[in-house]
Amino acid sequence: MKEHQRLHITDTRPGDWKYVAEGGATMVFSYTGPPGIFNRMVLRLRKSTVPDLPQRSLDDVEELDDFIISFQERIVARVISEEHLPRLKTVLLDTNWLQSLSNLRNMDRPPARRHKDGLDLTKRKGILATDLVGNVDLAIEIKPKWAFLPCPAHLSSATITIKRTTCRFCMHNYFRSTKNVAPISAYCPLDLYSGEEDRITRAIHDLWDAWIKSDGSLNNLRIFVHGSLLKPSDVRLSVLSFYCTKDVIFQADSSRILADVLHVSESYASSSHLRDAFTSTVLRILLDSDILRVLSRLQRTLDPLDIEGLSKLWFRSKADLSLPSSVLAPALGFDTDDPSLTEWEDFIDIYTSVFKTWNHSLPNVANLKSYLMAYMLSATFKDCSIVLRPDKSGTTSASVTVIDMDPKSMIRLEKWEKLDKNITDFYTHAAEAKVCHDRFLAS
Ligand SMILES: O=P(O)(O)O[C@@H]1[C@@H](OP(=O)(O)O)[C@H](OP(=O)(O)O)[C@H](O)[C@H](OP(=O)(O)O)[C@H]1OP(=O)(O)O
Numbered sequence: 001m002k003e004h005q006r007l008h009i010t011d012t013r014p015g016d017w018k019y020v021a022e023g024g025a026t027m028v029f030s031y032t033g034p035p036g037i038f039n040r041m042v043l044r045l046r047k048s049t050v051p052d053l054p055q056r057s058l059d060d061v062e063e064l065d066d067f068i069i070s071f072q073e074r075i076v077a078r079v080i081s082e083e084h085l086p087r088l089k090t091v092l093l094d095t096n097w098l099q100s101l102s103n104l105r106n107m108d109r110p111p112a113r114r115h116k117d118g119l120d121l122t123k124r125k126g127i128l129a130t131d132l133v134g135n136v137d138l139a140i141e142i143k144p145k146w147a148f149l150p151c152p153a154h155l156s157s158a159t160i161t162i163k164r165t166t167c168r169f170c171m172h173n174y175f176r177s178t179k180n181v182a183p184i185s186a187y188c189p190l191d192l193y194s195g196e197e198d199r200i201t202r203a204i205h206d207l208w209d210a211w212i213k214s215d216g217s218l219n220n221l222r223i224f225v226h227g228s229l230l231k232p233s234d235v236r237l238s239v240l241s242f243y244c245t246k247d248v249i250f251q252a253d254s255s256r257i258l259a260d261v262l263h264v265s266e267s268y269a270s271s272s273h274l275r276d277a278f279t280s281t282v283l284r285i286l287l288d289s290d291i292l293r294v295l296s297r298l299q300r301t302l303d304p305l306d307i308e309g310l311s312k313l314w315f316r317s318k319a320d321l322s323l324p325s326s327v328l329a330p331a332l333g334f335d336t337d338d339p340s341l342t343e344w345e346d347f348i349d350i351y352t353s354v355f356k357t358w359n360h361s362l363p364n365v366a367n368l369k370s371y372l373m374a375y376m377l378s379a380t381f382k383d384c385s386i387v388l389r390p391d392k393s394g395t396t397s398a399s400v401t402v403i404d405m406d407p408k409s410m411i412r413l414e415k416w417e418k419l420d421k422n423i424t425d426f427y428t429h430a431a432e433a434k435v436c437h438d439r440f441l442a443s
Pocket residue numbers: 023024025143219379383408412
């Protein structure tokens with residue numbers, strides 16, 4: 001991009017940007033300044049746990065965010081249609097500007113996040129993306145997570161029964177709830193991905209109930225009204241009021257707006273009416289859209305070995321190197337460089353052509369790199385979110401957009417392998433197995 005086409009964040013004031021939300025890696029702000037090229041955009045900025053000083057001054061330095069944009073445009077766009085992707089652009093940053101934004105907006109962040117990390121002031125570039133939550137009355141964000149039970153081919157005798165019964169999300173959720181990391185949620189992604197109206201309805205109810213119970217602190221459901229994150233406590237909904245038999249009339253502005261955008265008459269805006277109206281809105285959008293089917297197919301077909309099979313393939317490839325027995329084989333993914341964009345392009349060619357014809361029950365060591373990359377890409381789709389924007393008039397179809405399509409790094413493989421073992425071991429010994437139904441599971 002030529003210098004005159006570049007977007008500079010210093011062409012806006014930090015006060016023009018309103019805090020929207022954040023995840024583990026980034027913080028997102030929406031533009032509220034005077035009309036211009038930043039209209040209807042959000043700014044997605046990297047976070048860091050360590051207060052750091054900028055060490056580089058070159059504007060041209062290639063940063064992760066450039067790679068993320070290319071990754072979405074050249075890799076993700078090959079398997080997810082453009083209508084479901086936000087537009088992304090690079091914007092040049094400035095340390096003092098970032099510092100001012102941080103000073104201005106830090107108190108808008110959830111306290112738990114605020115105490116853990118902050119904006120990375122060393123970044124020279126950020127991402128501008130289509131603002132999916134501003135400029136509409138209602139936007140609903142769902143992080144659906146893992147869509148399937150793994151194929152049994154490479155599961156060990158210790159894990160095969162549990163992994164074929166309970167899905168990874170439900171096991172992980174139980175694991176975290178017993179460690180007090182997160183409240184328990186009844187939500188099962190396999191219901192949401194099922195394609196069946198009754199099960200999708202149950203999943204949406206469970207997401208709503210968990211949203212209430214956790215006061216909106218779980219990341220599987222977020223509701224935005226007029227561009228601002230809605231908290232159940234904002235709508236005067238408490239766990240108590242939700243479960244008591246007497247209907248509660250909502251009084252706060254946001255609840256009226258939620259009732260309005262869901263076409264619930266204010267005098268009927270009780271907790272159960274709102275949940276029903278919410279569910280029917282979300283259900284209609286999901287049934288009309290192909291997005292869950294697409295994400296489910298991608299996750300499943302990119303992960304035909306499970307992390308257990310991937311690990312076995314890795315260690316087979318290291319055994320082929322005939323290391324002396326005193327030398328421990330390196331951990332899964334160890335010292336493997338992250339793929340370049342060209343390698344990703346080669347991989348996506350393979351995935352969209354011959355990958356499905358390979359015998360995944362007997363994977364070939366020569367294809368190790370492709371299997372590692374397939375698992376990483378599957379992880380991206382297991383961790384993304386979808387933003388639903390109902391069409392108020394009901395005349396056109398709602399918009400459904402996928403966000404957070406960042407590539408994962410090879411360094412994660414070892415963590416994923418350990419986490420998988422911890423979750424599965426813990427669940428096998430601690431819980432009565434919940435039965436999750438995978439519609440594609442061959443019995
Ligand atoms: O492992 P999981 O399933 O807990 O996923 C992590 C997410 O946790 P979740 O279960 O959605 O609350 C986690 O989400 P939160 O930070 O909890 O909102 C991140 O998305 C993390 O990926 P990254 O570090 O941002 O690249 C995710 O890590 P990866 O698994 O993608 O490495």
